Amino acid sequence: MLDVEVRCVRCRYDLRGCRIFRACPECGLPAISSVSAHADPGISELSHPSDPGSAAAAVAAIAAAPLVAVLLQGSGPAMRQVDALAGRGSSFPSQVERPAWLVASVALAVAAAVAARGLSEARNPELAASLGRGRTVRLLAALGAWSAVLAAAFVASLTPLGDAQSFPLVALAAQVLPSALALTWLSPVLARVGALSRNYREARHGQQSADLVTITLVACLGLWVTLPAIRGAVGDDWALVAWALAAFLAVITVLGLAYLAANGWVIARSLRRPRIDPRRLR
Numbered sequence: 001m002l003d004v005e006v007r008c009v010r011c012r013y014d015l016r017g018c019r020i021f022r023a024c025p026e027c028g029l030p031a032i033s034s035v036s037a038h039a040d041p042g043i044s045e046l047s048h049p050s051d052p053g054s055a056a057a058a059v060a061a062i063a064a065a066p067l068v069a070v071l072l073q074g075s076g077p078a079m080r081q082v083d084a085l086a087g088r089g090s091s092f093p094s095q096v097e098r099p100a101w102l103v104a105s106v107a108l109a110v111a112a113a114v115a116a117r118g119l120s121e122a123r124n125p126e127l128a129a130s131l132g133r134g135r136t137v138r139l140l141a142a143l144g145a146w147s148a149v150l151a152a153a154f155v156a157s158l159t160p161l162g163d164a165q166s167f168p169l170v171a172l173a174a175q176v177l178p179s180a181l182a183l184t185w186l187s188p189v190l191a192r193v194g195a196l197s198r199n200y201r202e203a204r205h206g207q208q209s210a211d212l213v214t215i216t217l218v219a220c221l222g223l224w225v226t227l228p229a230i231r232g233a234v235g236d237d238w239a240l241v242a243w244a245l246a247a248f249l250a251v252i253t254v255l256g257l258a259y260l261a262a263n264g265w266v267i268a269r270s271l272r273r274p275r276i277d278p279r280r281l282r
């Protein structure tokens with residue numbers, strides 16, 4: 001128990017009364033890090049997961065998985081759209097779109113498995129304790145549900161159900177909830193892992209972009225799914241406006257997801273290779 005004033009080196013919280021092997025109640029940095037940083041400024045802001053490799057893989061996987069899932073599914077329709085606008089025949093056969101659901105499903109399942117391993121009590125007890133079971137389980141459940149929806153869509157596409165014209169729209173609509181939940185629950189996990197890593201700033205950016213991209217993703221999917229209804233209700237001109245807006249939202253969403261993946265990569269790297277910040281040695 002600390003019975004003198006010790007400021008947390010990250011957030012300046014007064015750690016008096018805090019147990020030395022516990023985390024700072026404000027930002028999650030272990031109290032021992034602040035104590036040792038005051039003794040030797042060089043060791044401050046070191047991140048020290050027990051198994052840095054698996055922790056880094058977990059962060060990289062969960063930050064990149066949504067981008068991979070969206071790109072895999074979106075590239076086929078996007079290229080067909082470009083072909084249509086250019087007045088060419090289709091250069092991208094539509095038969096590859098449905099297997100893309102299966103590949104995206106596998107990618108999400110792999111990311112969930114990598115995250116489950118890296119954030120587990122057995123591999124990284126301090127990371128797991130700081131995250132709390134709830135945060136990790138919620139994120140893994142959402143990624144698993146998203147993966148399951150895609151797998152189900154692929155299987156259904158092999159049956160007569162898949163011949164229905166509206167089938168791809170149904171497959172898209174079914175993903176709205178699990179994808180939004182995955183992004184929503186990714187945000188606190190990134191913030192938490194960032195609090196333990198050197199790259200708190202990148203983690204905050206990652207968290208913010210996850211929050212923002214959830215909104216653009218839901219808006220974009222919602223607009224695509226309701227496009228036929230919009231066309232029926234208000235005619236082709238307004239449907240074209242809605243289409244342009246949906247396309248714009250799709251671009252913003254992909255950029256947001258790419259930014260999120262890049263932030264995840266930076267956090268992952270700092271978890272794997274903790275180093276002393278040279279500015280702190282002066």
Ligand SMILES: [Zn+2]
Nearest residue numbers: 008011024027
């Ligand atoms: Zn703190």
